[in-house]
Amino acid sequence: MMRSVEITTVLTGQFRAPGFHNLHWRSRIGMNLDCFICERTGRTTYIELGAERAVCSGDRVRGEHFTAARIAAFDRTEERERLTLRAVVDFWWAPFQDEKRDRAASALTASPWVRLHLGHHCPENQVSGEATIQSNMVRPVDIRCESCGQLLASSIEAPTIRLLN
Numbered sequence: 001m002m003r004s005v006e007i008t009t010v011l012t013g014q015f016r017a018p019g020f021h022n023l024h025w026r027s028r029i030g031m032n033l034d035c036f037i038c039e040r041t042g043r044t045t046y047i048e049l050g051a052e053r054a055v056c057s058g059d060r061v062r063g064e065h066f067t068a069a070r071i072a073a074f075d076r077t078e079e080r081e082r083l084t085l086r087a088v089v090d091f092w093w094a095p096f097q098d099e100k101r102d103r104a105a106s107a108l109t110a111s112p113w114v115r116l117h118l119g120h121h122c123p124e125n126q127v128s129g130e131a132t133i134q135s136n137m138v139r140p141v142d143i144r145c146e147s148c149g150q151l152l153a154s155s156i157e158a159p160t161i162r163l164l165n
């Protein structure tokens with residue numbers, strides 16, 4: 001059956017201050033899902049906005065493979081001091097038993113985890129950079145420009161992951 005998960009997260013910072021690095025959410029999500037194809041729970045899955053299928057990292061026996069997941073909504077909001085992302089991921093879910101972990105698959109995997117990607121551009125050194133935030137980091141997390149060291153944003157709370165249906 002088709003299931004949907006909503007991911008929301010907020011970064012705080014001074015997004016319109018001088019020296020603005022054009023910090024923005026990139027349209028790629030890594031998250032863990034219970035995969036009905038390789039029948040393993042908690043598989044890291046990579047999903048790109050606009051792609052009709054996603055990639056499950058599989059396991060040692062069966063490596064990466066395509067799976068049925070897509071980004072259904074990707075709403076980015078930029079305010080003076082808040083950078084917000086709300087994304088909805090649709091994926092196909094079917095029940096199975098993970099033989100290795102002796103655990104039944106669930107629509108929202110037992111310990112949901114997400115990685116969100118950001119891009120930025122350093123006006124001082126004219127180089128582009130990347131950053132990621134993950135739900136399992138110790139917070140607060142500071143995001144800095146690797147080139148000039150400027151503080152670009154902070155992640156105070158972990159992203160929320162919620163099953164919609």
Ligand SMILES: [Zn+2]
Pocket residue numbers: 035036037038039040043056057058065067
């Ligand atoms: Zn899989």
Ligand SMILES: [Zn+2]
Pocket residue numbers: 021121122123124125145146147148149150
């Ligand atoms: Zn910089």
